[in-house]
Amino acid sequence: MRLVLIDCNSLCYAALYSTGFLQDSDGVETGVIFGFLKKILSIAYRLESNRFAFCWDSKKSYRKNRWPWYKASRKKTPEEQEAFQSAFRQFNDLRTEILPSLGFNNVFLQPGLEADDLIAIICQKEIEDIAVVSSDEDLYQLLRPNVVMWNPSKNEFITEAKVLKKYGVPASQWATVKAIAGCSSDDVPGVPGVGEKKACQYLLGTLPQGMILSRISESMKLIERNVKVVKLPYHLTERIQLCNNFPELAPWVDLCSKYGFDSLMEEEQLERYAEGMVKGKFSPPPSTRIGKGRKKGVR
Numbered sequence: 001m002r003l004v005l006i007d008c009n010s011l012c013y014a015a016l017y018s019t020g021f022l023q024d025s026d027g028v029e030t031g032v033i034f035g036f037l038k039k040i041l042s043i044a045y046r047l048e049s050n051r052f053a054f055c056w057d058s059k060k061s062y063r064k065n066r067w068p069w070y071k072a073s074r075k076k077t078p079e080e081q082e083a084f085q086s087a088f089r090q091f092n093d094l095r096t097e098i099l100p101s102l103g104f105n106n107v108f109l110q111p112g113l114e115a116d117d118l119i120a121i122i123c124q125k126e127i128e129d130i131a132v133v134s135s136d137e138d139l140y141q142l143l144r145p146n147v148v149m150w151n152p153s154k155n156e157f158i159t160e161a162k163v164l165k166k167y168g169v170p171a172s173q174w175a176t177v178k179a180i181a182g183c184s185s186d187d188v189p190g191v192p193g194v195g196e197k198k199a200c201q202y203l204l205g206t207l208p209q210g211m212i213l214s215r216i217s218e219s220m221k222l223i224e225r226n227v228k229v230v231k232l233p234y235h236l237t238e239r240i241q242l243c244n245n246f247p248e249l250a251p252w253v254d255l256c257s258k259y260g261f262d263s264l265m266e267e268e269q270l271e272r273y274a275e276g277m278v279k280g281k282f283s284p285p286p287s288t289r290i291g292k293g294r295k296k297g298v299r
Contacts, residue, residue, distance in 0.1 A: 001280065002049045002129035003242075005119045008095070009057045010134055012036055014153070016087050024260045032090035033098065034261055039152065041264075041273065047131050047150060048282045050247055053106035053122060053240075055115035056095050062112040062236055063229055070229060072187050098255065103247040113237055120232035122240055123147050138178060138186075141232060143171035169200045176203060179226035180216060188229055191219045247277040 015035025022031035044050055063070045076084065099107050108118050116139060119132055123142045130147045132139055139149060143160035150157055160171040169177060180199035182190020190199075194212060201207040202216050216223075228235075252273050256265045263269065275281045 001051045002047060002131050003122075003127050004043065004047055004049050004052050005122055005130060005132045006040070006043075006052060006054045007115045007119065007132070007134035007136065007139075008036075008054050009091070009115055010136065011039055011152070012087070012091050012094070015039065029086040030090065030259045030261075032087050033094060033259060034264075036094055037098075037261070037264065041269075041276075043133055043150070043152065044276050045272070045282050046155075047133075049131070050277045050280050051245060052104055053108065053242060054095070054099055054104060055118040055122075056091075056107075056109040057114045058109055058111050060112050061114070062234060063114075065112075067225075067229060069187055069189075074187075101251050102255065103251065104245050105243040106245060108240055110238060113234055117233040117237045118240060121237045122242070124233075125242075138174075138183065138230060138232070140171050141174040141178075167196065167200045169203050173203055175227060175231040176223075178230045179223045180219075182226070183230060186230075188226055189222075190226065191216050191222065247273075249274045249278050252277075 012032055015032045019031040019035035019038075021029060022034065024030050040052070044052075061070070095107055095109065110118060116134075116136065119134075119139065120142055123130055123132070123144070128146055132142060132147065132149045133152055134149060135151045135153045140158065140163050143149065143158065143163060145160070148157050148159050163169075163171045163174065167177070177196055177199045178188070178190075180191055180202060181194055181196045182188050192215065194202075194216060198207060198212055199216075202213070207213050207216075249270070253265070253270070255261075
């Protein structure tokens, strides 16, 4: 059965903007937890596996300490921090209490590191079939014959063959592509005027003589620095020991009852959870609809 690696913070933020501000009958926000668990069920059936490893970002960052401009634009204002407190509480509850209580034993966080680093270090293991669940293109560098990506927002697989066909360079060179072109989402400045297409042409040796080629040649110190930022895993990432998961039905029922997740307590969902997560037998993916809930948006 394939190993499924989850970029948890990414999945939590997706849940935050879809179901995150829904509340239980007491007015407590639980939508991130609901959206996250529902997505995990959907992923399990789509990828036909209950063998999960959950990787989380640390609040502290080695990269930010060394390069203060890294992800500088993502810094939240005090007002935003206060507004997001409930969401962050749910992130923490999922990581420290909920996932372990459901029988998932591979829940990982390393201080100073990102989920991408933990996913990358696991991908170095000799495991026959790995699926990385993320929409982050930085993870293209991890693709191998035994490693694919599943983009949950586009519902598609990304393979090293697809990357090679689209960009012309092997996935193993993707970190260098990002080091040359930069990464706007992470505030990593690349060579001015050079995007991914030109970076790929440079690596393929097909970039015409001219100003762009000269600019790249004169920017080797910048590129070498950027490689240290974008290459996965970060050099301080520690090895990870995987355990067996033992998902169970009873804790799932208790959890859904506690939070009032009515649609996840429906007979069909319980049967799917038991057959899929507990027994490892998968029927077609469940509906992604939100079931009828109680007042105040309870699912």
